[in-house]
Amino acid sequence: MNIVVTGCSGFVGIPLCRELTERGHRVFGVARNKIDNLDKIIDADNFSFYKADITHSKSLKNVFIHNQIDCVIHLAAYIPKGKHSYRQCAIVNYEGVFNLLEMVRIYGVPNLIFASTQMVYSRKSDSPIMESISLRPDTFYGLSKKQGEELFEYYALNHNVHTFILRFSGIYGKGKETGVVQNFINQALLGQDLIINQKNKIKDIVYIKDAVKLTINALENIENTSFATVNAGGTSISLYHLAKKIISLTGSCSNAIIKNEKLMEDFQLSMNKAKNMFRHRPMKVDDCLAEMINLMR
Numbered sequence: 636m637n638i639v640v641t642g643c644s645g646f647v648g649i650p651l652c653r654e655l656t657e658r659g660h661r662v663f664g665v666a667r668n669k670i671d672n673l674d675k676i677i678d679a680d681n682f683s684f685y686k687a688d689i690t691h692s693k694s695l696k697n698v699f700i701h702n703q704i705d706c707v708i709h710l711a712a713y714i715p716k717g718k719h720s721y722r723q724c725a726i727v728n729y730e731g732v733f734n735l736l737e738m739v740r741i742y743g744v745p746n747l748i749f750a751s752t753q754m755v756y757s758r759k760s761d762s763p764i765m766e767s768i769s770l771r772p773d774t775f776y777g778l779s780k781k782q783g784e785e786l787f788e789y790y791a792l793n794h795n796v797h798t799f800i801l802r803f804s805g806i807y808g809k810g811k812e813t814g815v816v817q818n819f820i821n822q823a824l825l826g827q828d829l830i831i832n833q834k835n836k837i838k839d840i841v842y843i844k845d846a847v848k849l850t851i852n853a854l855e856n857i858e859n860t861s862f863a864t865v866n867a868g869g870t871s872i873s874l875y876h877l878a879k880k881i882i883s884l885t886g887s888c889s890n891a892i893i894k895n896e897k898l899m900e901d902f903q904l905s906m907n908k909a910k911n912m913f914r915h916r917p918m919k920v921d922d923c924l925a926e927m928i929n930l931m932r
Contacts, residue, residue, distance in 0.1 A: 636660050636661070636705040636706055636746075636854075637660070637661045637663065637702055637703055637704050637705045637706075638655055638660050638661065638662050638663065638704070638705065638706045638707070638708060638854075639663045639665060639698055639699075639704050639706070639707045639708070639744075640652055640655070640662055640663070640664050640665065640708045640710060641665045641666070641689060641707070641708070641709050641710055641711035641735065642665075642666060642709075642710035642711035642712065643662075643664025643665055643666050643677075643684070643710075644664070644666040644668070644669065644670045644673055645666070645710060645711070646806070646808070646810055646811050646843070647710055647750065647806060647843065647846055647847065647850075648664070648666070648710050649673075649676055649677060649810075650843060650844075650847050651708070651710070651847050651850055651851075652664055652677050652682060653676075653677055653679075654847050654851060655851075656677065656679035656681050656682050657679075658851075659681070660681065661681045661683075662677075662679075662681060662682045662683070663683050663685060663698055663702060663704070664677070664682060664683065664684045664685065665685050665687050665689070665695070665698060665711070666684070666686065666687075666711070667686070667687070667688045668686070669684055669686055685697060685698045688731075689711055689727065689731035689732070689734055689735050690726050690727055690730055690731045690734065691734070692734040692737065692738070695734060695735065695738050696738070698738075699738045699741070699742040699744075700742070704742065704744045705744070705745065705746060706744065706745075706746035706747070706748065706854065706857065707735065707738075707739055707744055707746070707747050707748070708748045708750070708850065708854070709732070709735060709747070709748065709749050709750060710750045711727070711731070712727065712728055712750070712780070713726075713727035713728055713779075714776050715775055715776055718775075721775050724775060724776060724779050725779055728776075728779035728780060728782070728783050729779055729782050729783060729786070732783040732786050732787070733786060736786055736787070736790045739790065739794075739796060740790060740794050740796075744796065745795075745796060745797060746796065746797045746798075746854075746857045746858065747787060747790070747791065747796050747797070747798040747799070748798070748799045748800075748801065748850060748853050748854060748857065749783065749784065749787045749798070749799070749800045749801065750801055750803060750850070751780050751783065751784055751800050751801060751802045751803070751864075752776070752777065752780050752802060752803055753802055753803065753804045753805075753839065753866070753868070753902070753904060754772055754773075754774055754776055754777035754780065755770045755772050755777050755780050755781045755784065755802060756768065756770060756771070756772070756777075756802075756902075757770075757771040757772065757773055758773050758902060759773075760902075762837065762871075762901045762902060762903035762904075763871075763903045763904060763905035763906075764866070764902070764903065764904050764905055765866075765905045765907075765908075766802070766864045766865065766866055766905075766908055770784075784800050784864070787800055788800075788862060791861065791862040792861075792862060797857045797858060797860055797861060797862075798857075798860075798861075798862045798863070799853040799856075799857055799860060799863055799864075799865060800863070800864040800865070801849060801850065801853060801865055801867040802864065802865070802866050802867055802904070803841060803846060803849075803867045803868075804839035804840055804841050804866075804867065804868040804869065804904055805838070805839065805840045805841070806840075806841050806842075806843055806846045807840055807841070807842060807843065807923075807927070808842055808843030808844070808923075808927055809843075809927055809930040809931055810843075811843075815838065815840075815874065815877070816840060816877070816881075816924070816927070819877065819878055819881045820881055820885065820924075820927065820928055820931055821931075822889060823881050823882050823885040823887040823889045824885055824887065824928075824931065824932065826887060826888050826889055827889060828889050828890045828891075828892050829878040829881070829882065829889055829890070829891045829892065830892050830894050831874045831875055831878055831891060831892065831893050831894065832874075832893075832894065833874065833893075835873050835875065836873060836874050836901060837871050837872065837873055837901035837902065837903050838871070838872060838873070838874055838877070838902060839868045839869070839870070839871050839902055839903050839904045840868075840869055840870055840872065840877075840920075841867060841868050841869030841870070841917065842869055842870075842917070842918055842920075842923035842927075844918060844923070845869045845915075845917045845918055845923075846867065846869075848915070849865075849867045849909065849913065849915060852909075852912075852913035852915060853865070853913070856912060856913065863912070865908050865909050865912060865913075866904040866905060866906055866908060866909060867904075867909065868903075868904035868906050868909075868917075869917040869918075869920075869923075870917060870920040870923075871903040871904075872920060875891060875893070878891040879891055880920070880921060880924055881924060881928070884921070884924050884925050884928055885928055
């Protein structure tokens, strides 16, 4: 397949583009900025980089007008850093999606995959959360991704585009700068105590390799699907057990300390649909953490 990957130079984009090229696909990577040594990081003759901004439709045209595209995998997104950046979030995550989908319509792209987020669900949703529940996002970012999903669904159903929406839980792995797993590992490696606000709070996390695998699974099944939304989680684990595992695997002298125990809702995705559609089986969390720790040492 000829595949466009937006956000190709990001945390998920780089390993996904590597995997796609290794499988023989022709990949056209799109990003606003080209990171240093991207051609060496993704060292493949069947990878081409296009500097383009999805918020400017003219810059996207070059990707589609010169290539017969079979699928678009949309990873690019903007996470607001506060209320002052809501406008930029709306521009990228809604207007940018519209611009991209217009390219899909105009140039007859038959397949789409959208990387959405668990944040389209309310934090107060009963766990495990199924794809069929009503979406009531608690954050502006979640709202912008929900609106993006609605655009994808409209184009899928009205322009006959095979579409998967993948609602990812918190993705972790080496190279991501923030997140509870990254913070816990860094603290354990430094011998600092790991502070937990609620001992038994359940959090859903997915390792980067599983996130890539789920996207590949969607690609392999897309021609048999008109439109589907699938939760893309990995492991449901309490913050306390996560901290204890990391301390053990790092051999750290750190302690897991319960502090200011707050009443916080569990957040666990139902993975039944992914298991049934893709036969998805995530990696064991201990193996994921051990691999990540070794890479971060």
